[in-house]
Amino acid sequence: MTGRVFIDTNVIVYAFDESYPLRWAQAIHRIEQARRNGRPIVSPNILGELYNALTKEREDENHRPLPAIFGHEEAVAALDWVAVNMDVRDLVTRGVVMHGVRLVHERQMQTWDAIHLASAISAGCERFLTADRGFPRKKAVEDIVVERLVPPREKPVVAVRPARKRRRRRRGSRPEQSS
Numbered sequence: 001m002t003g004r005v006f007i008d009t010n011v012i013v014y015a016f017d018e019s020y021p022l023r024w025a026q027a028i029h030r031i032e033q034a035r036r037n038g039r040p041i042v043s044p045n046i047l048g049e050l051y052n053a054l055t056k057e058r059e060d061e062n063h064r065p066l067p068a069i070f071g072h073e074e075a076v077a078a079l080d081w082v083a084v085n086m087d088v089r090d091l092v093t094r095g096v097v098m099h100g101v102r103l104v105h106e107r108q109m110q111t112w113d114a115i116h117l118a119s120a121i122s123a124g125c126e127r128f129l130t131a132d133r134g135f136p137r138k139k140a141v142e143d144i145v146v147e148r149l150v151p152p153r154e155k156p157v158v159a160v161r162p163a164r165k166r167r168r169r170r171r172g173s174r175p176e177q178s179s
Contacts, residue, residue, distance in 0.1 A: 004126055008129060008131070011131050013069070016070070019066065030149060039087040042086050043089060047079055089123055117141060121142055
């Protein structure tokens with residue numbers, strides 16, 4: 001696949017989050033594929049979202065707490081990597097925001113997703129790579145193809161404290177009473 005590609009925050013987050021190995025591998029592969037065909041495009045808004053996503057505590061699919069992916073220093077290093085390896089363009093103008101607002105209304109999209117998509121259209125991208133379920137897969141929106149990474153369902157490999165098992169009482173026995 002050739003042509004300019006805009007990469008959404010969640011794909012970059014997966015590329016730095018090794019606690020989900022299958023998602024991590026898929027994101028790395030797609031980012032490297034985009035880099036072989038030129039420098040992928042991101043906006044400064046993506047960098048801000050990336051820092052937030054990397055440094056905040058999170059939850060797995062079962063709403064169990066997971067630690068932050070990185071601390072401040074590691075997150076800053078990740079932002080530096082993105083700035084060196086991707087084309088960071090200041091794309092959010094009044095016109096792009098208004099285009100995004102129109103997409104919100106016409107396509108029932110989330111506001112920031114629509115602004116990212118409008119930014120990609122403004123940059124002349126041919127593809128928009130996201131893992132967001134709010135985007136349709138392989139569907140063109142105003143001459144840009146939305147490619148949705150479909151992350152596999154998997155359990156994180158980070159240590160998550162399991163629920164405590166309850167001890168069963170033997171039938172007919174009573175709990176010990178203190179005297």
